[in-house]
Amino acid sequence: MIQLNKHYANLRESYLFAETAQRRDAYRRAHPDQKLLLLGVGDVTQPLCEKVTTALHMAVDKQAKKETFHGYMPECGADNFKEAITAYYAQRGVYLEKDEVFPSSGASDTLGDILDLFSADNTALIPEPTYPAYVDANIMAGHRIVHLPTTAETGFVPQPDESIQADIVYLCSPNNPTGAVYDRAILTKWVNYALSKQAVIIFDAAYEAFIEEDHVPHSIYEIEGACRCAVEICSLSKTAGFTGMRCGYTIVPKSLVFDGVSLNKMWVRNRTTKTNGVSYLLQEAGVAALSAEGQRQFKETLMIYKNNAKVIMKALDECRIRYCGGKNAPYIWMECPQGMDSWAFFDYLLNQVQIVGTPGEGFGSCGKHYFRLSSFGDPADTVLAGERLKVLFEASGRQ
Amino acid sequence: MIQLNKHYANLRESYLFAETAQRRDAYRRAHPDQKLLLLGVGDVTQPLCEKVTTALHMAVDKQAKKETFHGYMPECGADNFKEAITAYYAQRGVYLEKDEVFPSSGASDTLGDILDLFSADNTALIPEPTYPAYVDANIMAGHRIVHLPTTAETGFVPQPDESIQADIVYLCSPNNPTGAVYDRAILTKWVNYALSKQAVIIFDAAYEAFIEEDHVPHSIYEIEGACRCAVEICSLSKTAGFTGMRCGYTIVPKSLVFDGVSLNKMWVRNRTTKTNGVSYLLQEAGVAALSAEGQRQFKETLMIYKNNAKVIMKALDECRIRYCGGKNAPYIWMECPQGMDSWAFFDYLLNQVQIVGTPGEGFGSCGKHYFRLSSFGDPADTVLAGERLKVLFEASGRQ
Numbered sequence: 001m002i003q004l005n006k007h008y009a010n011l012r013e014s015y016l017f018a019e020t021a022q023r024r025d026a027y028r029r030a031h032p033d034q035k036l037l038l039l040g041v042g043d044v045t046q047p048l049c050e051k052v053t054t055a056l057h058m059a060v061d062k063q064a065k066k067e068t069f070h071g072y073m074p075e076c077g078a079d080n081f082k083e084a085i086t087a088y089y090a091q092r093g094v095y096l097e098k099d100e101v102f103p104s105s106g107a108s109d110t111l112g113d114i115l116d117l118f119s120a121d122n123t124a125l126i127p128e129p130t131y132p133a134y135v136d137a138n139i140m141a142g143h144r145i146v147h148l149p150t151t152a153e154t155g156f157v158p159q160p161d162e163s164i165q166a167d168i169v170y171l172c173s174p175n176n177p178t179g180a181v182y183d184r185a186i187l188t189k190w191v192n193y194a195l196s197k198q199a200v201i202i203f204d205a206a207y208e209a210f211i212e213e214d215h216v217p218h219s220i221y222e223i224e225g226a227c228r229c230a231v232e233i234c235s236l237s238k239t240a241g242f243t244g245m246r247c248g249y250t251i252v253p254k255s256l257v258f259d260g261v262s263l264n265k266m267w268v269r270n271r272t273t274k275t276n277g278v279s280y281l282l283q284e285a286g287v288a289a290l291s292a293e294g295q296r297q298f299k300e301t302l303m304i305y306k307n308n309a310k311v312i313m314k315a316l317d318e319c320r321i322r323y324c325g326g327k328n329a330p331y332i333w334m335e336c337p338q339g340m341d342s343w344a345f346f347d348y349l350l351n352q353v354q355i356v357g358t359p360g361e362g363f364g365s366c367g368k369h370y371f372r373l374s375s376f377g378d379p380a381d382t383v384l385a386g387e388r389l390k391v392l393f394e395a396s397g398r399q
Numbered sequence: 400m401i402q403l404n405k406h407y408a409n410l411r412e413s414y415l416f417a418e419t420a421q422r423r424d425a426y427r428r429a430h431p432d433q434k435l436l437l438l439g440v441g442d443v444t445q446p447l448c449e450k451v452t453t454a455l456h457m458a459v460d461k462q463a464k465k466e467t468f469h470g471y472m473p474e475c476g477a478d479n480f481k482e483a484i485t486a487y488y489a490q491r492g493v494y495l496e497k498d499e500v501f502p503s504s505g506a507s508d509t510l511g512d513i514l515d516l517f518s519a520d521n522t523a524l525i526p527e528p529t530y531p532a533y534v535d536a537n538i539m540a541g542h543r544i545v546h547l548p549t550t551a552e553t554g555f556v557p558q559p560d561e562s563i564q565a566d567i568v569y570l571c572s573p574n575n576p577t578g579a580v581y582d583r584a585i586l587t588k589w590v591n592y593a594l595s596k597q598a599v600i601i602f603d604a605a606y607e608a609f610i611e612e613d614h615v616p617h618s619i620y621e622i623e624g625a626c627r628c629a630v631e632i633c634s635l636s637k638t639a640g641f642t643g644m645r646c647g648y649t650i651v652p653k654s655l656v657f658d659g660v661s662l663n664k665m666w667v668r669n670r671t672t673k674t675n676g677v678s679y680l681l682q683e684a685g686v687a688a689l690s691a692e693g694q695r696q697f698k699e700t701l702m703i704y705k706n707n708a709k710v711i712m713k714a715l716d717e718c719r720i721r722y723c724g725g726k727n728a729p730y731i732w733m734e735c736p737q738g739m740d741s742w743a744f745f746d747y748l749l750n751q752v753q754i755v756g757t758p759g760e761g762f763g764s765c766g767k768h769y770f771r772l773s774s775f776g777d778p779a780d781t782v783l784a785g786e787r788l789k790v791l792f793e794a795s796g797r798q
Contacts, residue, residue, distance in 0.1 A: 001597035002566045002657055003518040008665050043470035053463040056680070057456060063643070064452040070643040071442035105504055105645075105678075112673030113512075116539065119402040120519075136672040140515065167401040198400035237675075244462070244469040244679040246504075258401055266407050273535040274511030275504075276636075280643040281455070282678060 007142045014132050016362030020346065024356050031354075037385040039312070039373045040356045042176070044241045046304055048285075049297035052240065055288030059281045073277035076268055077103035077249075081283040084290040085249050094221045100264060102250045102271060103278045103286065106242075107206045107235035110250045112137040113274070114202065114231060117266050118168065125166035127158035128364030129177050129333075131204070134170045143168065149366035156180040156324055156333065160193035169194055171220070172204040174211060177363045177372040178333040179325015181216045187223045194229035198258060201230040206248075209239040209302060211328040219251075227253040231263070238330065240289040240298040247282040305330050308382040309375035315386035319393035332373045333360070337393065345371050353388035406541045413531050415761030419745065423755050435749075436784040438711070438772045439757045441575070443640045445703055447684075448696035451639065454687030458680045472676035475667055476502035476648075480682040483689040484648050493620045499663060501649045501670060502677045502685065505641075506605045506634035509649045511536040512673070513601065513630060516665050517567065524565035526557035527763030528576050528732075530603070533569045542567065548765035554723055555579040555732065559592035568593055570619070571603040573610060576762045576771040577732040578724015580615045586622045593628035597657060600629040605647075608638040608701060610727040618650075626652040630662070637729065639688040639697040646681040704729050707781040708774035714785035718792035731772045732759070736792065744770050752787035 020040055028036065048056075062068035082098045089096050104110045111133060120142035126134050127148045138145050146166055150156045156178040158171075171190060173182035182190075194201045203220040211218055220226045235248030242248075256263040271277075288294045309326040316323050316334055323334040336345040342359035349355045349371075358374070360367025375382070419439055427435065447455075461467035481497045488495050503509045510532060519541035525533050526547045537544050545565055549555045555577040557570075570589060572581035581589075593600045602619040610617055619625040634647030641647075655662040670676075687693045708725040715722050715733055722733035735744040741758035748754045748770075757773070759766025774781070 002599045003520045004657060004660055004662075004665070005516055005518050008516075008660075008668060011668060045465070045468065045470065047465050047468045048462045050463070053459050056459040056462075060452050060455040060459065063447045063455075064449070066444070066446050069444070069446045069640075071444065071640075072642045106675050108675040109673065117404055117407075119404050121402045133672050136668075140669070140672065200401045241468075241470075243471045243675070246675065246678040258403060261403055261407075263403075266403070269407060269410060269535075270539070273532050273539065274508065276507040276642070276645065279504075279645040279678065279681060281680060 005140065007140050010139050011136055014136070016132065016358070020356065020358060023346065023350065027350050034354050037355045037377065037381045037388070039377050039382065039385055040358045041374050041376050042358075043243050044238060044376055045378065046241055046301045048241050048245070049289070049294060049301060051291060051294040051297050052285050052288045055284050056281060059284040063280070070280040073280055073283065075272040075275055075277045077101065077278065078280070078283045081286050084287045088290045089219060089221070092218055092222065094219050096221070096251060097254065100251055100253050102252060102267065103283055104248045104250050105278055105282075106237060106246045106248045107204060107233045108133065110233050110248070111202070111204070112140075113270070114233070114250070114267075115141045116270055116274075117263060118200075122167040123165060124168040124170065125164060126170045129156070129360060129367040129370070130170070130364055131172060131176050132363065138168070147364065149364065150178075151366065152322065152324070152335070157182055157186055159186070160189050162193065162196070166197060167199050169199055169201045170204070171201055172206075174207040174325070174329035175331075176207065177331055177358065177360065177367070179329035179331040180333070181211065181213075181328045183215060184217055184223065187217055187220060187226075191220070191223045191225045191229060195225055199229065200256070200263070201226070203230050203232045205232055205234040207238055207329055208234065209298070210306070210330055212306070213328055216328055221251070221253070227255045229256070231256070236286055236289055240294070241301060242285070242289070245282055245285060247278060247286045304379060305375045308377060308379055311382050311386040312373050312375065312389075315389045318390055321393065326375070330375045332375070334371050334373060336360075336369045336371050339369060342368055342371055353385075353392050355385050355388060404539065406539050409538050410535055413535070415531065415757070419755065419757060422745065422749065426749050433753050436754045436776070436780045436787070438776050438781065438784055439755045440773050440775050441757075442642050442775060443637060444775055444777065445640055445700045447640050447644070448688070448693065448700060450690060450693040450696050451684050451687045454683050455680060458683040462679070469679040472679055472682065474671040474674055474676045476500065476677065477679070477682045480685050483686045487689045488618060488620070491617055491621065493618050495620070495650060496653065499650055499652050501651060501666065502682055503647045503649050504677055504681075505636060505645045505647045506603065506632045507532060509632050509647070510601070510603070512669070513632070513649070513666075514540045514542075515669055515673075516662060517599075521566040522564060523567040523569065524563060525569045528555070528759060528766040528769070529569070529763055530571065530575050531762065537567070546763065548763065549577075550765065551721065551723070551734070556581055556585055558585070559588050561592065561595070565596060566598050568598050568600045569603070570600055571605075573606040573728035574724070574730075575606065576730055576757065576759065576766070578728035578730040579732070580610065580612075580727045582614060583616055583622065586616055586619060586625075590619070590622045590624045590628060594624055598628065599655070599662070600625070602629050602631045604631055604633040606637055606728055607633065608697070609705070609729055611705070612727055615727055620650070620652070626654045628655070630655070635685055635688055639693070640700060641684070641688070644681055644684060646677060646685045703778060704774045707776060707778055710781050710785040711772050711774065711788075714788045717789055720792065725774070729774045731774070733770050733772060735759075735768045735770050738768060741767055741770055752784075752791050754784050754787060
């Protein structure tokens, strides 16, 4: 008789986005004339840049003719896309070999798939608040999970603790949901921690393109020793608006060797067995996005989101509400006023000023009194949201 | 310290396609003036049909405008693609619910990913000759593997044996590499076997569109009881020339329940955790492919491959060489003449008539004296190959 993966029974249902959507829709039905300002969205809203759509049209045309038709792609990625990725890293002084780079169907896919390289007998260290899929994927894999809550005192940046024995460490910078960024000093501490524990860091760099301060590393490989302990997972989703396109890349350095076994070789074997590569169209789109002109164009789009973030930050500053993020990240993690619970604050914002955000508790219990606002919304709506926030908090401040 | 997945150490390197490519290239270098006829290819060579490329151009245009831009797709698939798939099955009297259908990035991806639902403590029954990834994915998952060799006596169709206790059963019809198809009677035996063992059948239907005989099931769900024991994995790769596009679908029926646990619910949880859905572009392409006009167009393309198969079959018939496949499948599985070993025959064909095929031994030891010829090659080259085969075997027959 088939034996099912029993770890699935340990998963808890994630109600976060279902519940926020339900409350939003209920409000909409009750108040059909009121405009909602959607600042809960973790999805991009601006179109693909012209460089990418032109490349896609060309790629489609090639698929329409026998002479230029592409069948199976190499399982570990097309050379031109791998070269574009290594060149993108080289811009910041990170020099990767082409076969350390693995195009993927996006960061989410790899965050789960990469666990296939490890046995069930591992402990995953997951700083909180966190993207919920890290936790769920590790529950499915049967890993023991150590939650590492972070607080405003450390700017929601987790600090390594030598007394915790972990084998897999999740780091996400710029962070979802807090928008916090990890500087060189803290990343160095984590790399040293991982090296001392012979642990693997899974570094989620999905939001690296939002970094605007020069001293903040975009890649963990900017840190000495990281190539001996870290896998980096990245995506064009937020960088170039590829959330609905599905194309990213994973870095598995050749120097990542444990007990004489190369993780890079294992991942090559995994990809050649369990995939037939990433779509030709999407890899061509990726090449276009990472070209000089593509980068120039997607940075223009990112400025729209960055302006949204500025509008929100300005409103919060004026209301003297504490927050982190926004500067090098598309998310702003604000403290709920007057110690309010994040779900109560969700309802309060929705009812008072028709702003939809995301309750911090959905990202772990240490987010219970925090709230995530996203800069991915419509610019005009974001301006309106900023004004409403000011009116609301100035009014409630006067009470 | 990180514990790696130790099962990877049990994998054997697959030299099949690397070795054939190396021998082919060596021959090419030694004989630069000779034209090779490539009948080893397991990849499509004809372009996408017009209906699909038109849909792709439209989808790209939508991604270029804010008003029509698509961000994240639903993790379990776009409604319109799921509806197109259920309608495609309904054409043959198989009625699926929309949420039993999961768009995927292709059959290969799901063949590996689906094993996540099962524990390591399972036995996989794999009929041979077989697509090598079935074996490797199960080795990675730590499953015990029972190989079930098939022979010419049963037309390379495996027969269930009640004395074998298996928990996961791989069936592929039309088969790669043998081109054999499983009729209703044998599929019924397998469904009954699986039901009696409480095993799960992984039914690989990637070549279903090649079936031309009415009595051959396209889907295992044409068999009573299959919805209680089978997952079906399919792809548009061979159906509509999507090998380089990456789009397929997986059927996980809601009635697939073991020990009170729904595999459908587990798969929903898996997808929502470990993916962010399939590319909007590719799902739009899938909708176009499965439309009435799309089907008409891809069937025209399939006729090119089917004509190639006829050319090869005719040549083998005239030379009185035994083979199976070709009629309802893109592959022809021929007996090597005079008991020749399949690698020796590879060299013989290459050297004598410059035809490149695939040695049967690469698909399991019972393929040691067989050889796979593919109908995916160039039509003119295939005609030439047919003529050369006739000349070769008439000559050798006269010896």
